[in-house]
Amino acid sequence: MRHKTLHTLIISLAAALVAAVPAIAQQMERQKVKIGFITTLSGPQGVIGEHMRNSVELALDHLGRKVGGLEVEVIYGDDQVKPDVGKQVADEMLKKHQVHFVAGIIWSNVMLAVAPTVTEAGTFMIGTNAGPHELAGKMCNELFFTTSWQNDETPEAMGKVMQDQGIEDVYVMAPNYAAGKDMVTGFKRYYKGRIVDEVYTRLGQTDYQAELSQLRSKNPKAVFVFYPGGMGISFLRQYSEAGLRGQFPLYSVYTVDEISIPAVKHAALGQWETRYWSPDLKNPANQKYVSEFRKKYGKMPVFYGAQSYDGIMLIDSAVRAVKGNLTDKKGMIAAMRKANFASTRGKFTYNTNHFPIQNFYLLKAVAGPTPGDDPVMEIQKTVFTNHRDSYIKECGMRW
Amino acid sequence: MNIVLVLEQTLNGLQLGVMLFLMAAGLTLVFGIMNLVNLAHGSFYMVGAYLATTFYQATGSFALGVLLGLAGTLVVGIVVELVALRTLYERDHLDQVLATFGLILFFNELMAMLWGRAAIYATIPGYLSGHVELFAGLRYPLYRLVIIAVGLAVAGLLWFVVARTRLGMLIRAGASNRAMVAALGVNIRLLYTLVFGFGAALAGLAGLMAGPIHVVQPGMGELILIEVFVVIVIGGIGSIRGAFAGALIVGMVDTLGRAFVRPMLATVLSPSAADTAGPALASMLIYLLMAIVLALRPQGLFPARS
Numbered sequence: 001m002r003h004k005t006l007h008t009l010i011i012s013l014a015a016a017l018v019a020a021v022p023a024i025a026q027q028m029e030r031q032k033v034k035i036g037f038i039t040t041l042s043g044p045q046g047v048i049g050e051h052m053r054n055s056v057e058l059a060l061d062h063l064g065r066k067v068g069g070l071e072v073e074v075i076y077g078d079d080q081v082k083p084d085v086g087k088q089v090a091d092e093m094l095k096k097h098q099v100h101f102v103a104g105i106i107w108s109n110v111m112l113a114v115a116p117t118v119t120e121a122g123t124f125m126i127g128t129n130a131g132p133h134e135l136a137g138k139m140c141n142e143l144f145f146t147t148s149w150q151n152d153e154t155p156e157a158m159g160k161v162m163q164d165q166g167i168e169d170v171y172v173m174a175p176n177y178a179a180g181k182d183m184v185t186g187f188k189r190y191y192k193g194r195i196v197d198e199v200y201t202r203l204g205q206t207d208y209q210a211e212l213s214q215l216r217s218k219n220p221k222a223v224f225v226f227y228p229g230g231m232g233i234s235f236l237r238q239y240s241e242a243g244l245r246g247q248f249p250l251y252s253v254y255t256v257d258e259i260s261i262p263a264v265k266h267a268a269l270g271q272w273e274t275r276y277w278s279p280d281l282k283n284p285a286n287q288k289y290v291s292e293f294r295k296k297y298g299k300m301p302v303f304y305g306a307q308s309y310d311g312i313m314l315i316d317s318a319v320r321a322v323k324g325n326l327t328d329k330k331g332m333i334a335a336m337r338k339a340n341f342a343s344t345r346g347k348f349t350y351n352t353n354h355f356p357i358q359n360f361y362l363l364k365a366v367a368g369p370t371p372g373d374d375p376v377m378e379i380q381k382t383v384f385t386n387h388r389d390s391y392i393k394e395c396g397m398r399w
Numbered sequence: 400m401n402i403v404l405v406l407e408q409t410l411n412g413l414q415l416g417v418m419l420f421l422m423a424a425g426l427t428l429v430f431g432i433m434n435l436v437n438l439a440h441g442s443f444y445m446v447g448a449y450l451a452t453t454f455y456q457a458t459g460s461f462a463l464g465v466l467l468g469l470a471g472t473l474v475v476g477i478v479v480e481l482v483a484l485r486t487l488y489e490r491d492h493l494d495q496v497l498a499t500f501g502l503i504l505f506f507n508e509l510m511a512m513l514w515g516r517a518a519i520y521a522t523i524p525g526y527l528s529g530h531v532e533l534f535a536g537l538r539y540p541l542y543r544l545v546i547i548a549v550g551l552a553v554a555g556l557l558w559f560v561v562a563r564t565r566l567g568m569l570i571r572a573g574a575s576n577r578a579m580v581a582a583l584g585v586n587i588r589l590l591y592t593l594v595f596g597f598g599a600a601l602a603g604l605a606g607l608m609a610g611p612i613h614v615v616q617p618g619m620g621e622l623i624l625i626e627v628f629v630v631i632v633i634g635g636i637g638s639i640r641g642a643f644a645g646a647l648i649v650g651m652v653d654t655l656g657r658a659f660v661r662p663m664l665a666t667v668l669s670p671s672a673a674d675t676a677g678p679a680l681a682s683m684l685i686y687l688l689m690a691i692v693l694a695l696r697p698q699g700l701f702p703a704r705s
Binding site: 042044047050176198199200201202204206207209210211213214230233234237238241242243259260262263 | 407516517528529609611614616618619
């Protein structure tokens with residue numbers, strides 16, 4: 001009888017141990033920060049994701065492969081530029097990997113699918129590119145922060161530049177989809193001069209010769225365009241080839257960047273862009289980021305990367321503030337709201353909707369430092385100081 | 400609407416048309432003769448652009464780059480036929496679609512591994528850039544005129560090969576009755592390999608000419624492939640003549656639509672309605688055209704087997 005009792009006791013002890021193992025393991029897991037980073041890693045747009053992932057890795061190098069003093073694991077996910085795939089990847093990160101933060105996202109439509117999924121699960125969403133107006137306004141959330149901008153702000157800055165220069169008769173071109181129209185809306189919020197024509201082309205179009213013939217026949221004073229990615233490369237080459245470069249000055253947003261410059265080289269020269277960041281921005285964090293990025297990857301970084309680098313630094317600052325207690329979400333929200341980290345754009349503050357209040361600059365593509373170098377983007381002047389987005393009133397969050 | 404602008408847009412349409420023709424010619428032959436649906440045809444367009452650009456940069460000669468690019472694409476086409484597609488001729492179309500879709504992914508990732516995901520620099524040599532004053536008020540980019548000339552020359556050459564040579568006779572025979580050609584003792588496998596290789600080289604030619612003015616990056620071929628399928632559906636599957644007519648029609652309709660649909664709508668609708676409907680309608684035109692052709696002449700305008 002006694003023997004049997006002992007036996008039972010041992011078995012129950014073993015069973016208890018087995019049951020406890022996952023709990024113990026989980027406790028050990030808690031000592032590790034898990035970040036799910038979603039971006040586009042395949043297809044033609046995969047080049048943006050590559051820059052973002054490289055910048056995340058560089059940030060981790062700079063932090064000694066620790067975030068907030070804790071071990072860190074970053075799980076990368078590929079959204080394939082599809083909202084449904086992005087949501088699926090986010091679900092997997094939340095349920096299977098039990099991440100503490102989801103970060104990344106290039107595309108606004110993907111962001112609108114992923115952000116609610118993540119914040120509803122009580123997890124932080126740190127956007128490092130897309131800034132759809134819904135998230136700045138009605139859909140703002142205390143668990144959502146972004147290290148980029150709201151979509152309208154960059155074209156707003158360009159609208160102001162062209163308004164201030166008193167340019168009349170502007171010809172506007174953009175791809176025919178939501179972001180294309182948003183960019184033009186943002187531009188028109190500050191540009192009040194005459195618009196000769198507003199042309200929307202097919203998304204993903206590669207040949208613009210027909211539109212350029214129309215443009216020339218209208219004889220505008222200047223041209224404003226939004227052509228991201230491969231569309232921008234085609235457009236710039238054809239604009240130069242058609243001999244329009246010297247005829248009509250070209251102003252753009254998200255058309256010329258460090259990804260497209262190596263592909264267009266001289267065809268980019270003289271291009272005007274507005275942006276919140278540039279590789280030549282003079283502050284210690286940025287100089288370190290740019291020089292080490294060039295050293296490690298052999299190319300110029302691009303704003304997508306700078307934002308992703310900042311995203312990891314923001315997470316680091318929050319985990320550090322709560323001394324590694326990842327269950328203290330209130331504490332981490334409070335810490336993030338201070339934006340207490342060395343950002344590549346320099347010191348900035350958060351607005352109540354968790355979008356940065358920051359400067360916007362006018363950039364120009366100029367010849368590189370030595371002959372034979374690719375053109376580089378150079379800051380010409382500050383367009384907006386401490387600029388806020390236009391959707392803050394629709395956001396109910398107060399702090 | 401001034402006459403010079405209409406002329407210029409017609410040239411633009413012609414240029415897009417010959418580009419589409421170069422792609423469509425190979426695709427339609429492969430479809431017509433081997434009964435093979437080749438979704439990976441756009442990959443040869445991409446391979447041609449990458450190879451020519453790289454050879455141009457390595458040798459410093461555009462002409463040499465073009466020649467080596469063409470030869471390279473021909474070889475790649477032949478290898479793909481020998482290794483991957485040969486086993487697919489007897490399978491049904493769904494298997495072919497799956498396999499050639501796989502090839503698209505394979506080639507896109509291969510280019511990304513070899514050249515990186517970012518678009519690569521491609522440029523026009525000095526002697527081909529600049530403008531030609533065709534007549535007063537119409538300056539047209541020289542390079543685009545060259546594309547038109549090359550496209551028309553290739554179309555003429557293809558016509559000659561198909562209509563006047565023994566190889567062309569076999570190709571036409573193969574398109575109308577494969578089994579009979581094989582029964583007559585023609586090495587149909589060799590014919591298939593040759594046709595496929597040259598089809599790939601034509602796509603490569605289109606790609607390497609498009610490279611310097613479009614964008615050379617992984618996945619560039621898929622952007623044009625859909626329009627090429629529209630072309631061969633309109634023209635009639637398997638017919639070079641159909642591909643030529645279809646390509647010119649699609650090129651013209653697409654270009655003139657993009658240029659003039661919105662201004663024309665604006666004369667009957669309110670400006671804001673024209674702004675919304677114009678771009679949408681312009682990008683739908685070629686598909687509407689395809690639907691009309693399919694409804695009235697399902698075999699296409701110039702079917703190979705009549």
